[in-house]
Amino acid sequence: MNSAYLAERITVTKTIIEAYEEALLAIVSGGVAEYLLDTGQSRSRVTKLDVTNMNATLDMLYARLCNFEVRQSGGVVTVRPVIR
Numbered sequence: 134m135n136s137a138y139l140a141e142r143i144t145v146t147k148t149i150i151e152a153y154e155e156a157l158l159a160i161v162s163g164g165v166a167e168y169l170l171d172t173g174q175s176r177s178r179v180t181k182l183d184v185t186n187m188n189a190t191l192d193m194l195y196a197r198l199c200n201f202e203v204r205q206s207g208g209v210v211t212v213r214p215v216i217r
Contacts, residue, residue: 136205139201139204139205140205142201143198143201143202143205145173146194146197146198146201147198148172148173149172149173149174149194150191150194150195150198152170152171152172152173153170153172153187153190153191153194154191156168156170156179156187157184157187157188157191160179160180160181160183160184161181161184166180166181167179167180168180170187
């Protein structure tokens with residue numbers, strides 16, 4: 134993959150991770166009942182009911198970030214399915 138493309142994807146993914154972490158912190162700290170999650174690509178209102186899904190999305194985003202970073206450094210990515 135093109136190095137510039139990967140660098141862009143890494144930047145975008147980090148931005149989205151930061152948005153999710155900020156929203157989760159605001160919700161679980163008890164400071165707010167509802168939070169406007171703005172990832173730069175979409176906006177949605179989230180509440181404590183969304184925390185489980187948000188954590189799963191955050192896990193996926195971190196995996197995606199690792200994948201991009203490994204590819205950018207010339208490494209090989211091995212993908213294995215997660216069975217739950």
